[in-house]
Amino acid sequence: MSKAPARTPTGRCCTSTSAARSPRPCTPTARPPAPSRKPPGSAHWSWTSGWPEHPYPAQLDDAETAYRWLLAQGYQPQNIGSTGHSIGGTLAIMLPLRLLANGEPTPGAIVSISPWTDLTIANPKVDENEENDKMLSRNTLELFRGAWLQDPALDFADPKISLVNADLTGLPPTVVHYGEYETLAGDGAELGHRLTEFKVTSAVHPMPEGQHSFILAAGRVPEVDQAIAQMGQWLRLHLGA
Template sequence: MQTAESSASTPSAQKLADLYRYWGRRQTPGDDPGMDLLRDLYDGWSQFAVEAEGVSFTTVDDDGVKGIWALPASPQKGAILYIHGGGYIGGSANGHRKLAAHIAKAANVPALVLDYRLAPEHPFPAALEDSVSAFEWLIGLGHDPATLAVVGDSAGGALATAVALHRKDNGLALPAAIATLSPFYDITATGRTFDTNAGKDAIASDRSTISGLHALLLGEGITPENPYLNALKADLAGLPPVHIAFGGDETLLSGGEDFAELATTKGVDVELVVYPGQQHVFQMLAGVDSDADDSIRRIGEFVRRHIGA
């Protein structure tokens, strides 16, 4: 594990924490705000990042795959499948397009920012099915899996890992690399940082925040022990290299640490970088916070290194 030098005291970092606390106030326990409001709140993630200069966007709606291409000006060979976060119940390609654009620029390859079906209307494994289909769609465009990376934040980080696990379990060619930003590996909220970081994490301050999602996202016959939902219960042997970035104040941090340890013991090449004092998916501060920019730079270098771009 690497501990990055952090600038978490910057005003931009505090604004992200304030946004998360605002979300919490709008989601008072026992007061159902409705899914439309929740999703509007999650799309507020996009307000901080600046636009990635030189990256353009096109809409995708083809063969059941929906999303947005983030296209660097002069991309090299390869592509990224970017899977957004939002607890499986929110988030969108549009709300994450600026973050994905910065990563696409750093890696200098196009990124498909996927819109997948959300729970509770479409409980898990619908999100995984859509993510797997999108990866196949990229192959159908002519991309060799060895030139593809799967990247995601929060629930999208867990889905990015699950895409590779699903392909491995089915004997299919794997992506060249997986990069995850604050991945939602600890779906059971049993990790030790739920105790040590309870007073620091502004979005998931206690276990009830996570356990409350289960009734919304679990499809018939699916439990929190499902290995495609809970990578800590999966056989990680044979996965491609994995980069994991976390904020040091996250309650989900120990899930990333445990995943890194489990994967490493199975022979997987894992990079885990922790930014002290930072919040969940702090990379949403792209262009306005030095930690976010450093993390995105590292992810871009990691992707380029493994896809040969």
């Protein structure tokens, strides 16, 4: 009896990265999940290993591994969303930029939540919002930066790691969400300005009084649920377009 041909997935899917609050910085594993253990159309991994053991660019390499795994399952680039929260929101944009530099197709849309886009930590909002943001401070950002960027030759202003200095030409439709009370509020706002400068289809949604990791209040704070609904609408609108 002949074997039925494999079916090409026709749905939409996302690569997703996020960082949970923990006593020390952490990094994603590089093992995309078995399809039977996750909902169809999702490649999501958690942050488990300490950054000192896995410095930059290990996390970006992992994001690329997850993306290529989805492609290998038959998903088309335009049906894949690149999404992430915190440093994952940064990686959600770094991945398409790496693909563009290699002349390869990018995911069809980006959702970047509370991204860290200026590794020089020069934005004035870092200090202005320190009393409001209970998740991050200048000291914790400096700690995370030192653990992540261990190569002494790296310039913190390098466009490869500080997206506020990057050429964003060619990025797919990108939405940025951030909390107005978080230390990285200025990073999110500046990224929004840069997306407009490079004529990227984009939208920016500041969460009033939102702190870093405001998204963790999903299911408990109506404004957060509304923001998540907006993210879903963005992906439905642009994936497969």
